[in-house]
Amino acid sequence: MASAPLITFTDRGIYCPRADVYVDPWKPVARALITHGHADHARAGHGHYMCTASAAPIMLHRLGEITLQTVQYGEVICINGVDISFHPAGHVVGSAQIRLAHKGEVWVISGDYKIENDGISEPFEPIRCTHFITECTFGLPIFKWQPQAVIAAEINTWWARNQAAGKTSMIGAYSLGKAQRILSMLDVSIGRVLTHGAIEVSNGILRKQGVTLPDTIQVTPDVDPKAYAGAMVLAPPAALGSKWARSFGASSSGFASGWMRLRGVRRRRALDQGFVISDHADWNGLCDAIKLTGAENIYVTHGYTDIFARHLRGIGYNAAIVETDFQGEAAQSEESEAI
Numbered sequence: 001m002a003s004a005p006l007i008t009f010t011d012r013g014i015y016c017p018r019a020d021v022y023v024d025p026w027k028p029v030a031r032a033l034i035t036h037g038h039a040d041h042a043r044a045g046h047g048h049y050m051c052t053a054s055a056a057p058i059m060l061h062r063l064g065e066i067t068l069q070t071v072q073y074g075e076v077i078c079i080n081g082v083d084i085s086f087h088p089a090g091h092v093v094g095s096a097q098i099r100l101a102h103k104g105e106v107w108v109i110s111g112d113y114k115i116e117n118d119g120i121s122e123p124f125e126p127i128r129c130t131h132f133i134t135e136c137t138f139g140l141p142i143f144k145w146q147p148q149a150v151i152a153a154e155i156n157t158w159w160a161r162n163q164a165a166g167k168t169s170m171i172g173a174y175s176l177g178k179a180q181r182i183l184s185m186l187d188v189s190i191g192r193v194l195t196h197g198a199i200e201v202s203n204g205i206l207r208k209q210g211v212t213l214p215d216t217i218q219v220t221p222d223v224d225p226k227a228y229a230g231a232m233v234l235a236p237p238a239a240l241g242s243k244w245a246r247s248f249g250a251s252s253s254g255f256a257s258g259w260m261r262l263r264g265v266r267r268r269r270a271l272d273q274g275f276v277i278s279d280h281a282d283w284n285g286l287c288d289a290i291k292l293t294g295a296e297n298i299y300v301t302h303g304y305t306d307i308f309a310r311h312l313r314g315i316g317y318n319a320a321i322v323e324t325d326f327q328g329e330a331a332q333s334e335e336s337e338a339i
Contacts, residue, residue, distance in 0.1 A: 088124055113289065118181050297318045
């Protein structure tokens with residue numbers, strides 16, 4: 001008689017019955033393993049949380065008083081014979097893929113991930129397994145990213161051009177992850193960098209963890225925005241076009257997201273500039289990550305699941321679609337306001 005699978009998919013989330021733990025559950029459970037601190041993966045209401053030590057400060061800030069156990073990357077916790085460990089996902093600081101293994105059956109639940117080393121997050125590490133659960137937020141061949149250095153040059157050239165024209169530059173970027181990545185890419189010799197309060201909260205938490213970021217000025221009621229003409233302003237996407245944004249006077253607006261690869265998105269948002277950069281893997285990154293796991297069984301979640309699963313089956317994988325409540329970059333513009 002075949003034994004029950006180590007992992008099952010339930011209406012509360014991805015579940016390991018033997019260890020009685022869920023991974024990134026979207027309904028309240030007794031014990032939750034959390035891949036990272038974005039709101040669609042780390043939710044309130046669980047009895048006990050486990051995450052990496054570097055994800056913990058953001059988790060505690062967002063969720064308040066919770067029962068939280070932290071682990072180091074690669075540390076193995078054994079629960080009822082199931083070996084559980086967290087491994088770098090490269091998505092944001094503290095993000096992890098979670099490995100669960102029992103009697104030779106090995107699952108890796110990727111959470112959100114990207115392959116390129118952004119210089120801030122712990123770099124992605126491929127983990128060998130037999131079953132791999134992968135996101136596919138950008139699971140179409142059209143989504144292919146330029147190297148980070150190329151995008152940095154685009155941003156800094158745009159900033160310098162705006163400054164020469166007497167305009168402030170304003171980039172919409174998610175408050176946890178993307179904003180710090182953009183900040184690290186800026187050539188601060190061009191001018192001053194101002195931040196919305198939601199972004200500065202994340203900056204402060206990460207700086208306390210030892211993450212090195214350029215100096216910033218938080219825009220508070222005491223700051224006169226027009227005194228910083230030609231500066232770079234980082235703000236949550238929802239702040240673009242707001243009364244707060246208009247207080248800077250003459251400005252040019254941009255948005256940093258993988259969705260900028262689609263022409264219509266920038267037009268609908270009435271942006272001056274779109275920068276194609278994401279904290280999720282592109283098409284090539286997804287395909288490479290899957291290959292490096294050595295897994296034969298692939299479970300595809302949130303994104304272009306039908307197309308991506310069909311592609312994987314066409315090249316020999318046993319690929320299935322798993323319905324989850326994760327939303328990738330679509331959720332983070334809302335999350336950025338709450339952090």
